[in-house]
Amino acid sequence: MKKFDKNQKNVQFIKGDCFNILKSFEPNSVDCVVTSPPYFQEREKNKHFNLNQSIESYIDSIIIVSTLIQHVLKDEGSFWLNLGDSYSKGSLRLIPERIAIELTNRGWLLNNDIIWKKTSSTPTSFKKRLTNSYEHFYHFVKSKSFYYNLTTLDAKKNSKYTKSGLIKTDSNLTGVNYRKIIENSNHLTDVEKQNALLALDKCLSELESGDIKDFRFIIRGHNKVVSYQRQKEVEKNGYAIIKSRYNKPSDVWEILPEKDNPHYAPFPEELVEFPIKVSCPPNGIVLDPFSGSGTTCFVALKNKRNAIGIELREEFIKYAKDRCSKIN
Numbered sequence: 289m290k291k292f293d294k295n296q297k298n299v300q301f302i303k304g305d306c307f308n309i310l311k312s313f314e315p316n317s318v319d320c321v322v323t324s325p326p327y328f329q330e331r332e333k334n335k336h337f338n339l340n341q342s343i344e345s346y347i348d349s350i351i352i353v354s355t356l357i358q359h360v361l362k363d364e365g366s367f368w369l370n371l372g373d374s375y376s377k378g379s380l381r382l383i384p385e386r387i388a389i390e391l392t393n394r395g396w397l398l399n400n401d402i403i404w405k406k407t408s409s410t411p412t413s414f415k416k417r418l419t420n421s422y423e424h425f426y427h428f429v430k431s432k433s434f435y436y437n438l439t440t441l442d443a444k445k446n447s448k449y450t451k452s453g454l455i456k457t458d459s460n461l462t463g464v465n466y467r468k469i470i471e472n473s474n475h476l477t478d479v480e481k482q483n484a485l486l487a488l489d490k491c492l493s494e495l496e497s498g499d500i501k502d503f504r505f506i507i508r509g510h511n512k513v514v515s516y517q518r519q520k521e522v523e524k525n526g527y528a529i530i531k532s533r534y535n536k537p538s539d540v541w542e543i544l545p546e547k548d549n550p551h552y553a554p555f556p557e558e559l560v561e562f563p564i565k566v567s568c569p570p571n572g573i574v575l576d577p578f579s580g581s582g583t584t585c586f587v588a589l590k591n592k593r594n595a596i597g598i599e600l601r602e603e604f605i606k607y608a609k610d611r612c613s614k615i616n
């Protein structure tokens with residue numbers, strides 16, 4: 289791995305087998321890995337992935353490369369792993385789930401299991417099976433103190449106000465219903481009602497000023513309480529509030545699969561943009577050990593991060609280099 293010039297955004301493509309190449313990387317040197325390894329029994333000509341391998345040896349290969357990644361990743365780093373599944377003898381193989389369990393057994397923390405819902409999917413010819421339209425996109429971290437910067441995301445462009453001029457949250461909540469529930473509650477004392485209404489007004493003004501993006505009220509006698517801590521709060525005050533300060537997407541991402549790319553299984557750019565922006569600091573290094581057409585590196589460069597791609601096939605390296613050279 290060559291040294292990156294701190295004053296420039298750089299990309300480096302390395303042709304070869306990532307199982308060997310990763311061993312030559314400095315430990316704790318990469319901020320974020322975003323990758324999608326070959327599918328199980330994909331027509332790959334290499335010793336780690338081939339048509340005749342068993343499911344166990346495929347899982348072993350992913351575990352081996354993940355351990356190499358664990359070594360090169362900084363302690364605050366993130367590992368985003370996209371995996372698809374397939375059927376055998378009438379049953380899903382559950383390959384992503386098996387790998388996720390193995391990785392957590394080996395010390396990785398699974399921060400999110402994101403579902404990439406493909407907004408266009410290949411129909412199935414099976415009469416008694418639904419069309420598969422999702423893949424897992426796992427977000428693993430090495431430690432609880434991982435880097436995660438939501439402030440780098442663009443604010444949503446949709447209006448903050450309803451047509452009648454009321455302030456609303458990202459999930460279209462205006463507080464009108466909460467106000468009615470609090471005022472009409474038989475489970476709150478007059479003092480608790482007064483405090484809850486003041487807290488509601490405070491939430492609405494924080495929403496107006498942009499300090500928060502969303503909130504939920506849990507009101508005694510009205511909502512089920514899910515956590516012990518909230519239950520204590522509701523018992524004491526008659527209500528509890530959950531606030532969100534950021535425009536955070538949910539863990540289901542609806543994204544169109546990429547079509548305009550010569551690779552057989554390219555990432556859509558949109559899929560990798562959030563992971564890169566949130567989990568790699570500006571000027572940090574993003575790595576894709578199975579870089580294919582170089583989507584991860586391309587998006588990293590566009591977002592002013594350094595990027596390293598490892599890929600076995602010359603034609604993909606050539607395409608990826610060409611693609612990245614066109615970024616201004």
Ligand SMILES: C[S@@+](CC[C@H](N)C(=O)[O-])C[C@H]1O[C@@H](n2cnc3c(N)ncnc32)[C@H](O)[C@@H]1O
Pocket residue numbers: 304305306307323324325326327332334336337551553554555556577578579580581582583584598599600601604
């Ligand atoms: C699912 S594709 C990744 C596609 C990529 N995300 C993109 O946006 O184009 C997996 C890639 O891994 C490459 N590959 C397979 N075995 C490899 C290995 N041992 N080392 C490096 N690359 C490998 C394949 O050639 C293929 O391009």
